[in-house]
Amino acid sequence: MRSKNLLRIGSALGIALIGAGALAACSSSDPLDNPDTTDNSNGGGALVVGSQDYYSNEIIAEIYAQALEAGGYEVDRQMRIGQREVYMPEIEGGKIDVFPEYTGNLLQYLDADATATESQDVYDALADAMPDGVRVLEQSDASDQDSYVVTKEFADENNLSSIGDLAGIEGLTLGGNSELEVRPYGPEGLKSVYGVDVAFTPIEDSGGPLTVKALMDDQVQLVDLYSADPALASGDLVMLEDPEGLFLASHVVPVVSDAVDDDAAAIIDEVSAALTAEDLVALNAQSVDEESPAATIAGDWLADNDLV
Amino acid sequence: MNLFADAIAWLADPAHWQGAGGVPVRIGQHLLLTALALVVAAAIALPSGALLGRTRNGGAVIGAVAGSARALSTIGVLTLVGLWLGIGIGPPLVALIVLAVPSLLAGAYSGVQSVPDETTSAARAIGMSGAQVIWRVEVPLALPVIVGGARAAALQVVATATLAAYTANVGLGRYLFTGLKTQDYGQMLAGSILVILLALALELIFATLQRIAARHASPSLPSKRTPS
């Protein structure tokens, strides 16, 4: 009886130990824990490169990371972090060193009352609004900003080329994230700047497949897509022009902490200078059409541009 | 506890209780979605579970099916069906049905399994037809356990129905998503409080139903009121 008990307890312990062992093996490679000690705040330590929970942003972050590694820096990656509410405090707290951002959207986050809309004005306002300990480097030609999009069919039927052409059309519904409803460039802005009336349907995927499908199925007639979205290159969609500057210009800009020294900054600036708007669309298309991982796409682009 | 105060303030604001996006409408949508998911899940799970309860090896099948359904991540199903169907209540409905089936299946199986063979044999011996045996003997006896399964399913569905707001403009989940996206955490917490209250109400209703079913199944057993 006793030996049977021992056998039973022994087996249970064995299984528990295997589990614990697997756990320990996994934990030691767990990059999720935020470093409590600042092992990356001095020039000698690893630089932490982060990205939004957005595949396009992850590609740009990978480009920064690989460029820095080629320049001799040690890089610690923390990709797909989530929304601004989640990662901005971490950047400000110095836990993340390099992060690709977008000038217009970030400006709006930091200063909701900002009035700048032109590209250079937005950049200057943003540079001023940055909190202590973080700064923006040079902005890139590449942009990925909100834009209003309709189907080609709809545009042809109603002769649309700019947002203002929508004025007077009845029964329009706008689809986009819930925060669009309260943004200055949302339904309110459409009405006050262009005289366009829209109803609003929330679609929570930030211009993703649900939004595009809803547009194609005519469940909504107008959506907010990001300008680097490869779907825009398909020919079925038309981006409406924004002559009145409803949308802030929003270019890709690296946000860096003080841990990033001048040499590292120079490497990143080289990347920013080389990244064109067309490049970004092509990178996104590669991700969606060829289903390649961000690291591969980034590596290819850097090689093609002789930056590694 | 600033957050909590914001939530109370949000709930106290009468403007939030009116109109198409107001609390009563959202609660109604949420309940409707929950009910719909439960009914469809029950239609699938109850007959299957009951049928399997009468076989010998049904337990293994139930275990496998319920376990597999439980292993399917809800946002996974929601995402997949969303890619296929687009916006609307289709994707969340499918995900919620998958969520509800395991508990209902297990409840139906255990309930029918727990009916003693002697009872069904006796019923048949008296001359009851197959259908009568099912409806007048097995179902009433199995009912408390089945209701218990429905209770567990209802709780999970009501809590997860908040995900419906990802693809459709319905339910209390709207407050969660809008609150999260616009950084109005008071609204988000208020929505969560409403969901919890709804779940509490459902728990009370189902607990009562379960008690009624138990009394109905065994009227000869002394209840609390009769002296033993």
Add this chain to the structure above:
Amino acid sequence: MTWLSQNWPQVVSLVGEHLALSLPAIVLSVLVAVPLGRFAQRRPRVGGPLTSAAALLYAIPALPMLIIVPVLLGVPLRSSTNMIITLAVYGTALLVRSVVDGFRSVDPAVRESATAIGYSPLGMFWRVDLPLALPVILAGVRVVTVSTISLATIGALVGIGNLGSLLTDGFQRGITSEVIVGILVTAVLALALDGLLLLAGRILAPWRRART
């Protein structure tokens, strides 16, 4: 499967991260639910409402929970600690009732005999109650294991990397195969652990096998 062939290593590393979040949560659930359930079973007057209250924790939607826990406990939002605690709360909510049922299922006659032989209360717990309650409790732990692994995918919505990241990334890029891989790998992982626990149950309580 173009996507899978190019991204296979990433899937493997995500499995590791997923387990690193789920396993501690499951263990924590057990460590909390067993004493709690034991207490609830011994004192039914307090225990009844306590069990119901615990079960209701499940009604708290996951996303707000992930945001409230850091606020209440001061842990960073994106940390594994946050995820583990949140998952453990749901796991405990699911498990308590099973623990209560398990201890309730112990035949009083057996306990009386044990007292007669001279078992101390502690000895009674470890040598009589727990082993006899184990089958029911283990059934509950299996449910918690599967649910936890499946629920952990929600962490991807707040930037806590795990298999759920395959779902959000696949969704954004419209890569259906990535989403399917995410769902399947999660399910297989859950069922594999479920199988392991089933095996453990057979080893730990062989007398049950004799019954069926």
